[in-house]
Amino acid sequence: MGRVQLRAVLRRVAAGVVVLWVAATAAYLAVLAAPGDTVDTLIGDGADTPQIRAAIIAEWGLDRPALLQYLDYLWRLAHGDLGRSYLLQRPVAEVIGEQLAPTLILSLAAATLGVLLALIIAAVTAGDRRPWLRRLSSGTELLLVSTPPFLIGLVLLSVLSFRLGLFPVAGDAGPRALVLPAVTLALPIAGLLAQVLRDGVDRALDEPFVLTARARGLREGVVLARHALRHALLPAVTLAGWLFGTLLGGAVIIEQVFGRPGLGQVTLTAVTGKDMPVVLAVVTLSAAVYVVVNTAADLVSLLVDPRLRRS
Amino acid sequence: MGDLVAVEDLHVTFDTPAGEVAAVRGIDLTVATGECVAIVGESGSGKSVTARTLVGLAGRDARIEASRLELAGTDVREHRPRDWRRVRGRIAALVLQDALVSLDPLRTVGAEIAEVLASHDIVRRRERAGRVGHLLDLVRVPEPQRRARQYPHQLSGGLRQRALIASALAGEPALLIADEPTTALDVTVQAQILALLAERLAAGLSLLLISHDLAVVAQVADRVLVMRDGRVVEQGPTDRLLRAPEHPYTRQLLDAVPSASSRGRRLSTTTTSARVELPTRTETRPTDTVLEAVGLTKRYGAHTVVRDVGFRIGQGETLGLVGESGSGKSTVARIVAGLLHPDAGTVTFERTPWTGIPERARRTLRRQLQVISQDPLSSFDPRWTVRQVIAENLDSGIARTDRTDHVVELLHRVGLDRNLLHRHPRALSGGQRQRVAIARAIAPRPSLIVCDEPVSALDVSVQAQVLDLLADLRAADGTALLFISHDLGVVHHLADRVLVMADGEVVEQGPVGDVFTYPRHDYTRALLAALPALVTAGRP
Numbered sequence: 001m002g003r004v005q006l007r008a009v010l011r012r013v014a015a016g017v018v019v020l021w022v023a024a025t026a027a028y029l030a031v032l033a034a035p036g037d038t039v040d041t042l043i044g045d046g047a048d049t050p051q052i053r054a055a056i057i058a059e060w061g062l063d064r065p066a067l068l069q070y071l072d073y074l075w076r077l078a079h080g081d082l083g084r085s086y087l088l089q090r091p092v093a094e095v096i097g098e099q100l101a102p103t104l105i106l107s108l109a110a111a112t113l114g115v116l117l118a119l120i121i122a123a124v125t126a127g128d129r130r131p132w133l134r135r136l137s138s139g140t141e142l143l144l145v146s147t148p149p150f151l152i153g154l155v156l157l158s159v160l161s162f163r164l165g166l167f168p169v170a171g172d173a174g175p176r177a178l179v180l181p182a183v184t185l186a187l188p189i190a191g192l193l194a195q196v197l198r199d200g201v202d203r204a205l206d207e208p209f210v211l212t213a214r215a216r217g218l219r220e221g222v223v224l225a226r227h228a229l230r231h232a233l234l235p236a237v238t239l240a241g242w243l244f245g246t247l248l249g250g251a252v253i254i255e256q257v258f259g260r261p262g263l264g265q266v267t268l269t270a271v272t273g274k275d276m277p278v279v280l281a282v283v284t285l286s287a288a289v290y291v292v293v294n295t296a297a298d299l300v301s302l303l304v305d306p307r308l309r310r311s
Numbered sequence: 312m313g314d315l316v317a318v319e320d321l322h323v324t325f326d327t328p329a330g331e332v333a334a335v336r337g338i339d340l341t342v343a344t345g346e347c348v349a350i351v352g353e354s355g356s357g358k359s360v361t362a363r364t365l366v367g368l369a370g371r372d373a374r375i376e377a378s379r380l381e382l383a384g385t386d387v388r389e390h391r392p393r394d395w396r397r398v399r400g401r402i403a404a405l406v407l408q409d410a411l412v413s414l415d416p417l418r419t420v421g422a423e424i425a426e427v428l429a430s431h432d433i434v435r436r437r438e439r440a441g442r443v444g445h446l447l448d449l450v451r452v453p454e455p456q457r458r459a460r461q462y463p464h465q466l467s468g469g470l471r472q473r474a475l476i477a478s479a480l481a482g483e484p485a486l487l488i489a490d491e492p493t494t495a496l497d498v499t500v501q502a503q504i505l506a507l508l509a510e511r512l513a514a515g516l517s518l519l520l521i522s523h524d525l526a527v528v529a530q531v532a533d534r535v536l537v538m539r540d541g542r543v544v545e546q547g548p549t550d551r552l553l554r555a556p557e558h559p560y561t562r563q564l565l566d567a568v569p570s571a572s573s574r575g576r577r578l579s580t581t582t583t584s585a586r587v588e589l590p591t592r593t594e595t596r597p598t599d600t601v602l603e604a605v606g607l608t609k610r611y612g613a614h615t616v617v618r619d620v621g622f623r624i625g626q627g628e629t630l631g632l633v634g635e636s637g638s639g640k641s642t643v644a645r646i647v648a649g650l651l652h653p654d655a656g657t658v659t660f661e662r663t664p665w666t667g668i669p670e671r672a673r674r675t676l677r678r679q680l681q682v683i684s685q686d687p688l689s690s691f692d693p694r695w696t697v698r699q700v701i702a703e704n705l706d707s708g709i710a711r712t713d714r715t716d717h718v719v720e721l722l723h724r725v726g727l728d729r730n731l732l733h734r735h736p737r738a739l740s741g742g743q744r745q746r747v748a749i750a751r752a753i754a755p756r757p758s759l760i761v762c763d764e765p766v767s768a769l770d771v772s773v774q775a776q777v778l779d780l781l782a783d784l785r786a787a788d789g790t791a792l793l794f795i796s797h798d799l800g801v802v803h804h805l806a807d808r809v810l811v812m813a814d815g816e817v818v819e820q821g822p823v824g825d826v827f828t829y830p831r832h833d834y835t836r837a838l839l840a841a842l843p844a845l846v847t848a849g850r851p
Binding site: 128207209212213216217219220222226227230304307 | 363366368371392395396397398399400401404405407408409412413414415416417426427430431462464475478479482
């Protein structure tokens with residue numbers, strides 16, 4: 001059994017590497033195709049003479065064939081070297097490393113909050129015990145899922161910060177500043193996950209094994225948590241993998257709305273300033289997060305459902 | 312101490328969007344300590360609802376009224392949920408049909424059994440594992456400690472059902488309610504489970520057995536109640552009820568059971584199929600061979616599921632294929648249907664090679680060979696109407712304007728009305744669905760129909776109607792049948808010759824009367840011995 005599982009894990013890792021390579025290449029081609037000249041970007045506001053231009057081309061190796069530059073980029077990427085930022089003239093890894101923590105904290109907070117909310121909503125509204133609450137909840141979920149996050153953020157800001165003054169309007173000062181952006185990102189996740197979870201719980205509650213469990217004299221809460229919710233987790237875990245993968249992108253926008261430091265600011269500056277190495281690094285990082293999160297989701301599925309573990 | 316279960320004038324009504332549905336309409340029921348009472352009836356008779364009412368699990372929208380409803384001397388009519396929790400598992404335990412879905416597939420069977428011990432605080436935490444092993448041993452599960460750590464899907468059907476029974480026995484209940492406890496099982500396994508229940512009965516447990524199968528309950532029940540449409544139509548000691556049934560419905564149920572003695576007669580009295588006189592099929596001597604299989608072998612990895620199987624089916628002949636789950640009979644059916652390539656051996660259909668050829672070459676003859684499966688619902692496109700389902704199988708040469716007429720004619724032949732034309736499969740009853748499947752199969756006038764357990768999902772009276780229909784069509788069209796079933800009675804009723812399979816091999820074959828009357832192979836004997844037989848006197 002262990003050997004079979006090891007092979008499965010190795011296959012997952014190999015697939016992840018392929019995904020990363022495709023993402024890095026696609027980003028490279030996209031940046032290459034974008035209008036504008038790299039040398040212009042590198043010169044910035046500095047003096048523009050033919051000598052300086054030639055020096056820059058020589059220093060960055062821009063006169064080499066495109067294929068060679070691409071292979072060089074891949075080679076360095078494989079060794080963890082993300083290159084140097086054109087605009088900041090610093091190693092990209094350093095730039096991203098400084099800004100990664102706030103974004104990561106925001107994403108993790110949002111993911112945790114979203115999952116907790118979804119579990120609570122599903123547990124309370126599943127089945128036919130509280131039909132009115134169920135209808136209210138599923139309506140709200142639909143609203144949350146179909147509203148763009150930045151709009152949710154703006155509404156929360158105007159009510160809770162400007163009018164009631166409960167939370168700071170902008171910035172990164174302490175945990176209180178984290179609340180609103182995290183809630184903003186968590187609400188659509190909670191809405192979508194709650195719908196999938198409740199559907200799964202409903203379906204499990206109709207199964208004969210739930211009837212058998214009730215016939216054992218278990219409390220309804222135990223039946224729900226131990227027998228129904230666990231079955232509902234399977235589709236939810238797959239969906240959560242995808243949702244968390246997109247969190248990084250969502251965080252970049254929400255950071256702008258709430259004026260928080262983080263990858264959002266870095267990415268915006270890099271894209272508008274044609275800072276190729278930074279843009280490439282952000283794309284590759286997003287892909288890596290996506291691969292890691294989804295591999296983790298697959299492993300969680302294996303833990304939840306023994307039938308997936310082939311012996 | 313009186314009766315363990317005492318029910319008088321029980322009514323169970325469900326509030327549905329379509330209005331009130333009375334599932335149980337005034338029944339009386341008693342079960343004495345150490346007694347086994349059986350409730351027999353078909354789907355919708357109210358037998359399962361009655362069983363669930365006794366553990367307070369009839370459902371949220373069920374309204375329960377009774378002039379008396381007592382369990383172990385306690386009136387349970389005003390029980391609140393927490394009172395019911397003390398009853399469930401401890402006073403009355405419930406065992407359902409298929410342990411694959413009645414045990415939580417995500418939990419080990421040991422955890423399921425331990426759950427009862429924990430929720431009723433029966434033994435201390437560190438003694439639970441030992442008690443689980445003891446319980447599994449009690450229901451004769453070999454290697455109990457190892458099995459306790461396995462999941463339901465890792466156990467065979469028989470072991471699973473035993474584990475489920477062990478979980479029900481864990482709370483040391485006075486009453487075990489078993490709702491169709493052997494329906495999903497092979498005959499030999501069924502016999503073992505029934506023996507196990509009889510053993511517990513002898514040890515002092517009371518049993519309430521719910522079944523659609525009179526033959527099964529006859530093995531263990533002291534008394535039988537026959538239910539229909541929410542009422543008890545007849546009740547009495549098992550012997551008396553089987554030997555001298557008083558109510559016409561009980562007689563009808565007994566007549567509907569296919570067996571050796573039912574050969575050549577109609578099973579159903581309320582048949583709705585197009586009347587075709589049924590010739591008494593004593594000995595048909597088929598001359599032309601429709602299909603011949605030689606040396607069929609199929610392997611999956613190192614495991615050989617079918618080994619050197621050969622047979623021939625003559626024109627208009629019915630070949631029965633019997634065997635238990637895993638015997639390879641469904642694999643043979645799929646090879647014959649041209650849906651699976653054998654690793655060795657050949658099939659010849661209508662004097663044409665049928666195996667080892669590309670699908671394109673098979674296509675012209677495809678329509679001559681049709682398949683009817685156990686569960687027609689999953690073989691129909693759920694979005695199609697009955698008309699579409701049947702019309703798809705009509706000859707493409709038939710003009711568009713005539714197709715509906717042809718479908719109506721086919722529906723009529725299988726005893727259905729044209730008002731079903733635009734219904735969807737889901738809106739049909741089990742019997743109607745199987746009739747539609749038959750109509751679809753006979754649409755191209757095939758020379759052979761492969762029937763894979765076509766009646767095993769049906770109630771006994773519906774099964775009787777479908778078997779009558781197949782017999783009628785066979786007599787009218789001269790269609791040959793390859794009839795696969797785990798039910799020896801059904802095969803004995805319908806088939807001319809029979810093939811007995813075990814572990815992928817044919818262990819015995821011959822005319823059905825010879826094989827079933829003078830079985831030569833041990834396995835055939837075991838199968839026949841396990842068959843729950845109805846002891847009915849003075850019946851043809």
